[in-house]
Amino acid sequence: MRVVAGNYGGRPLKTLAGKTTRPTTDKVKGAIFNMIGPFFEGGRVLDLYAGSGSLSIEAVSRGMDFAVQVEKDRSAQMVINENIKMTKETDKFQLMKMPAERVLSVLTGQFDLVLLDPPYAKEQIQKNLLEMQERNLLTEEVVVVCETDKMVELPSQIGRLNLTKQKTYGISKISIYKF
Known part of the structure; x- marks a missing residue:
């Protein structure tokens, strides 16, 4: 696995190593950023189930100013700490x-990009996004990227967020939400 761009x-x-996380392949990562960017002019990214940190590191590589990684x-x-060191911009x-559930109550500021790839996708994604909206953690221009198994059906609306794009890549489904 590598940083794509x-x-x-x-x-x-x-x-x-092992099955506790499902790393996003380089192909899917490239497709995600082509769907939402592919580059940014600043902003804050929240990677709520960071795994290896690959997605938020990619976002900073492509122009985001700062990433909060939760794991x-x-x-x-x-692994995340080693990957952060590799950037030389710690x-x-x-x-x-x-845990993601606990972090939402202590986070401050707002996020322009949210990356969600939770282990129990449908329930967690809805719960997390509703709480983020309640706590005013999302900018009006926020882009939310949800990565799930291709069999997971997410609703077309979660609070004020609307599903704007959805694509399947192999066993993964990418769903994009915006206000």
């Missing part, structure tokens, strides 16, 4: 070592 383009990324698994946290990343 931007400032860190081509640099290798570490992944977690509760200790092994994954070590000040652009904050790793929060706690």
